[in-house]
Amino acid sequence: MSAQDFRFIKACWGKPVDKTPIWIMRQAGRYMKEYRDVREKAGSFLKLCKTPDLAAEVTLQPIDALGVDAAIMFSDILTVPEAMGMDLDFLDGEGPKLGPVIRTAEDVSKLHISRPEDLSYVTDTIKILRNDLQGRVPLIGFSGAPFTLASYMVEGGSSKNFIELKKMMFQNRETMHKLLGMVADSVRDYLNAQIEAGAQAVQIFDSWAGHLTPRDYREFALPYTKRIISELRRDGIGEGPIPVIHFVYNGSSLLEDVQTAGADVVGIDWHIDIADARARINDDLAIQGNMDPTVLFADPEEIRERAGEIIKGNGGQPGHIFNLGHGILPPTPVEHAQELVKAVHDLS
Amino acid sequence: MSAQDFRFIKACWGKPVDKTPIWIMRQAGRYMKEYRDVREKAGSFLKLCKTPDLAAEVTLQPIDALGVDAAIMFSDILTVPEAMGMDLDFLDGEGPKLGPVIRTAEDVSKLHISRPEDLSYVTDTIKILRNDLQGRVPLIGFSGAPFTLASYMVEGGSSKNFIELKKMMFQNRETMHKLLGMVADSVRDYLNAQIEAGAQAVQIFDSWAGHLTPRDYREFALPYTKRIISELRRDGIGEGPIPVIHFVYNGSSLLEDVQTAGADVVGIDWHIDIADARARINDDLAIQGNMDPTVLFADPEEIRERAGEIIKGNGGQPGHIFNLGHGILPPTPVEHAQELVKAVHDLS
Numbered sequence: 001m002s003a004q005d006f007r008f009i010k011a012c013w014g015k016p017v018d019k020t021p022i023w024i025m026r027q028a029g030r031y032m033k034e035y036r037d038v039r040e041k042a043g044s045f046l047k048l049c050k051t052p053d054l055a056a057e058v059t060l061q062p063i064d065a066l067g068v069d070a071a072i073m074f075s076d077i078l079t080v081p082e083a084m085g086m087d088l089d090f091l092d093g094e095g096p097k098l099g100p101v102i103r104t105a106e107d108v109s110k111l112h113i114s115r116p117e118d119l120s121y122v123t124d125t126i127k128i129l130r131n132d133l134q135g136r137v138p139l140i141g142f143s144g145a146p147f148t149l150a151s152y153m154v155e156g157g158s159s160k161n162f163i164e165l166k167k168m169m170f171q172n173r174e175t176m177h178k179l180l181g182m183v184a185d186s187v188r189d190y191l192n193a194q195i196e197a198g199a200q201a202v203q204i205f206d207s208w209a210g211h212l213t214p215r216d217y218r219e220f221a222l223p224y225t226k227r228i229i230s231e232l233r234r235d236g237i238g239e240g241p242i243p244v245i246h247f248v249y250n251g252s253s254l255l256e257d258v259q260t261a262g263a264d265v266v267g268i269d270w271h272i273d274i275a276d277a278r279a280r281i282n283d284d285l286a287i288q289g290n291m292d293p294t295v296l297f298a299d300p301e302e303i304r305e306r307a308g309e310i311i312k313g314n315g316g317q318p319g320h321i322f323n324l325g326h327g328i329l330p331p332t333p334v335e336h337a338q339e340l341v342k343a344v345h346d347l348s
Numbered sequence: 349m350s351a352q353d354f355r356f357i358k359a360c361w362g363k364p365v366d367k368t369p370i371w372i373m374r375q376a377g378r379y380m381k382e383y384r385d386v387r388e389k390a391g392s393f394l395k396l397c398k399t400p401d402l403a404a405e406v407t408l409q410p411i412d413a414l415g416v417d418a419a420i421m422f423s424d425i426l427t428v429p430e431a432m433g434m435d436l437d438f439l440d441g442e443g444p445k446l447g448p449v450i451r452t453a454e455d456v457s458k459l460h461i462s463r464p465e466d467l468s469y470v471t472d473t474i475k476i477l478r479n480d481l482q483g484r485v486p487l488i489g490f491s492g493a494p495f496t497l498a499s500y501m502v503e504g505g506s507s508k509n510f511i512e513l514k515k516m517m518f519q520n521r522e523t524m525h526k527l528l529g530m531v532a533d534s535v536r537d538y539l540n541a542q543i544e545a546g547a548q549a550v551q552i553f554d555s556w557a558g559h560l561t562p563r564d565y566r567e568f569a570l571p572y573t574k575r576i577i578s579e580l581r582r583d584g585i586g587e588g589p590i591p592v593i594h595f596v597y598n599g600s601s602l603l604e605d606v607q608t609a610g611a612d613v614v615g616i617d618w619h620i621d622i623a624d625a626r627a628r629i630n631d632d633l634a635i636q637g638n639m640d641p642t643v644l645f646a647d648p649e650e651i652r653e654r655a656g657e658i659i660k661g662n663g664g665q666p667g668h669i670f671n672l673g674h675g676i677l678p679p680t681p682v683e684h685a686q687e688l689v690k691a692v693h694d695l696s
Contacts, residue, residue, distance in 0.1 A: 161677055163642060170646035213618045213640050215657075252601040253619040270561045271601040292561050294511060298518035309563075329509055 003200045003239035006138045008070040012201060012243035012265050014286050014319035020311060020348035021069035022341055026327030027062040028074045032334055034061045045090045049075050052124040059129055063137055066341045070137050075122055077144030080186050081153050083114035101156040105175045114186040116193040123197035130198035141199030143191050145206035146183040147221035162211055169220055184224040188231045195233045195242055203245040210250025217254050222261060229262035245288055249326060255280050269325030274313040286319030293324045296336045303336060304343040311348050351548045351587035354486045356418040360549060360591035360613050362634050362667035368659060368696035369417035370689055374675030375410040376422045380682055382409045393438045397424050400472040407477055411485055414689045418485050421477060423470055425492030428534050429501050431462035449504040453523045462534040464541040471545035478546035489547030491539050493554035494531040495569035510559060517568055532572040536579045543581045543590055551593040558598025565602050570609060577610035593636055597674060603628050617673030622661040634667030641672045644684040651684060652691040659696050
């Protein structure tokens with residue numbers, strides 16, 4: 001079976017499929033007991049990311065348990081800033097901490113473009129997975145987008161209002177662009193290493209660009225993602241071309257710009273009806289989304305009805321990959337995620 | 349001077365004005381030393397809200413210090429759930445806490461529709477303010493929208509993913525509607541009491557409805573705000589009609605629905621260009637917004653340039669009230685807020 005024959009890959013290219021493919025952001029995650037067991041064995045979230053055997057193991061769990069149409073390698077977007085020279089830690093209940101924070105030209109000068117060998121645990125995970133998957137489903141690689149990664153590097157972690165980041169954008173524009181350029185080079189090399197290791201599609205997540213005005217999105221986020229996509233090994237490594245998915249969370253006001261980044265698939269969240277997104281996005285692009293993750297706390301009948309609504313909203317066009325509009329939430333009942341996958345396959 | 353002669357009130361009705369009026373959400377707030385002094389004197393944030401003399405004092409501070417075109421009574425949206433029978437507390441650094449949380453039909457049955465006398469400190473504040481203002485600028489009253497207030501009542505405070513709220517919406521729809529109906533009645537009575545006490549315009553804030561799908565917005569948020577607006581004393585109390593402003597934060601995907609709520613002014617945040625909002629909103633409605641609050645951390649020249657961009661984006665139409673797209677942030681330099689007010693008046 002060629003990579004290009006997978007339901008998921010076909011949908012990325014807008015080709016007809018037998019059923020709408022589905023995968024779920026953070027499908028390898030805390031809502032599954034099997035995942036929590038492996039994470040405990042690893043000792044910490046970061047150790048789990050850095051232990052290829054275990055990262056591969058949790059990647060496979062939802063393939064078996066849910067029947068999703070793609071695997072996404074288990075990792076975290078903040079491994080790239082760490083590989084650029086920052087210290088990374090995940091404190092329980094507090095989210096990620098990156099330090100020392102990057103605020104000045106001098107801070108930026110201490111960073112380096114990440115080298116593939118600094119992230120070899122990711123490419124090792126991909127190699128194990130390709131062997132374990134044996135062609136069952138395609139394997140997706142991913143990275144955070146430069147704007148999102150830079151926001152963590154400047155703020156030192158999650159942020160509500162991104163005051164330090166915006167200060168740097170507005171008061172120290174040149175340094176901000178220097179940082180974004182270095183992150184973009186790192187992300188490009190990182191994604192190309194994933195493709196060379198066997199990733200069959202890649203997704204670029206921009207979690208925080210949805211906090212920007214359209215003007216600032218066009219200056220500080222879009223150009224870097226666009227450059228990365230244009231510099232990827234889109235030809236792949238002998239399995240045919242590599243589709244690129246680009247998802248800007250909370251980006252429904254920015255769709256006209258987001259779709260110019262060069263990706264084949266545009267991810268959308270639940271703040272917009274898929275039919276409206278279809279009308280605003282070029283016909284030759286596929287769409288990924290867009291169920292509210294909290295719908296998985298509803299009863300199975302409601303989950304099924306709402307899945308059907310999204311499939312209907314897509315209007316029968318082939319370029320649709322079903323997904324949630326954000327990562328699956330830890331308290332989600334596994335049976336409800338199973339019900340969603342079944343419903344999407346039944347109803348399409 | 350009639351209330352209808354104020355620059356701000358004229359702009360609400362889409363009438364020509366000499367300069368674009370500006371006020372700033374949370375303009376009486378922690379970024380001002382004078383405010384912090386009064387808050388310290390009051391002992392706590394909630395005491396400040398409940399002491400009419402002090403609430404009036406902080407309301408007036410930005411009128412003098414910034415030269416804004418409207419005063420907004422100092423208060424908090426969560427006084428309404430408290431007046432409905434819940435316990436309210438503001439813990440430093442943790443945000444508001446409301447309890448016991450409302451999750452079941454039995455919980456809802458313990459609430460009552462708030463009575464004007466439970467919120468008399470707000471109407472007392474308004475009466476003091478009307479006397480102190482002596483017609484310098486008009487006075488805006490406000491309330492949270494039912495969906496936002498209910499979200500705090502169900503979650504017990506701020507929330508990231510609103511899991512309990514969504515569970516109630518999806519699993520216990522009838523109880524959710526019962527709660528929303530009681531909150532809507534309370535908000536209606538509360539706003540009418542503000543109008544009777546002398547508020548010359550009112551704003552309804554929906555801070556969290558932007559987390560809903562369009563379908564859920566139309567079921568759980570819009571109908572309640574629409575009913576409230578239709579039941580307000582829009583004729584006012586002898587000073588001419590009362591304009592209503594409705595602001596759904598993060599609602600740029602929902603504008604086509606938001607504008608049907610019946611308000612005269614639609615608030616927008618910075619995720620959308622004002623020119624795009626103009627194109628999507630009916631010509632007979634005014635627009636309030638839409639600067640990114642973090643622009644106030646830029647240099648004065650940049651603040652001025654970006655204010656000019658928004659004024660230009662509005663295309664010279666009279667129905668524009670300048671504002672930030674969210675509350676002013678506590679670390680904002682006061683001089684930058686002053687610069688913004690000056691720039692808006694200079695450039696329009």
